[in-house]
Amino acid sequence: DDDNCFGKMVMGMIEKPPLAASGQAGKDFGVFRTQAANARLYHSITTLTPGAVNFVVFCPLHMCEFEPDLVLFVADIPQADVLMRATSYISGDLWQSTASCVLSCAWLFGHPYVSGKVNYTISGLGHGMRRRKVYPSGRMLISVPFAKLSEVIEALGQMDWELIAMKEDDESRAELRDRMDRWQEVSPDFVLKE
Template sequence: MDFRMLGNSLNELLKLENEPVAIKWSVRPPQNVEKEEGKSRFCAKLQKAINGAVFYSTLEEEECMGGARYSGLKDMGEYPANVQSGAFMIPNGLFKDIPAVQRSRENEEYINPGIFSAILFSPLNKAEFDPDVVFLACNAQQGMEILHANAYDSGEHGLGADAAPVCSSMAAAPYMTGKVTYGFGDVGARSNMDVEPGEIMVSIPASALSRIVSNLSQMRTKRFFKEE
């Protein structure tokens, strides 16, 4: 499957302003991709790829505890008690109390730790690897059309992620569930990325991308989705 060609088709059909990002988990560091220089948060890595960077990252380059945990690079049990409990989030206004943090985490997907040692990031139109997940920052109209294309031949609904951490909702969730996910991003991601106030986020399991692009193309011939 030519994912770069699919990415170009997706850009053309939706007139995207931001390049989709290809994400891939790897059990070992790749030999043909440069390692990220310095540390950054998972969400910032997405922005780097939107801006054109191609790289891989390991635990050493992950600056965010959540990014390391949700992406499967570190076990939650390795963190201190105030991180495991979520107590550190309360003074920052993310949650009112520890029970709220714990309940929230029960609904958040994460990659099982101890399997992968590297994560690859690339603009989809430059990806020389087959991604696991394709991430997009787009406007609401474009997001709706992706979700409709997903349902077009399957009747399947995407997973709404509200304001969950993007390393969970836009990376781990589509990987672990195989479902298209959509949401608004979390406060940390929106401050670390060049996301416009009106933009939303959508992630597509790479295995569904060809079908969704094909459906979008068919939908463009129908009355409700024809371009004026």
């Protein structure tokens, strides 16, 4: 009930407010040069069918008493590196962020719910989140559809959280060198410059 952004619109809980959908607000905030540039977002943002969603619950995952449609992670860059790699470790899925400078948090709900794909944004880039001081700048907000969560958890259990190429110890560097030396068997002309 205390929502004063457009999350409810993306969830199909309210109609697109005429002032916002006209693009005037984005122009007046100085985010867009013209009303039309802002208005186009309201034609392209993924919105759910009106009336299909009646409530949204935010809670720590371990406290969730049902299977959520989406799991939202807030992470610093090192944590996000591990999590994002886990989203593609098994599937090879590309990382694609679908977002905009306004409605940035809203893209974390409708788009991944409908597409079934992970979506992310970085706090501090979106006008509304930054103006409302929702998160400190530089946090990754990563939305994972629940159907993909088991794959991400499996990947986290299998993969090295710290890549061997990033390790500084002698044993890891020697192992990496051995692996890279074997590349020459596959492609004798390949030379990796460090």
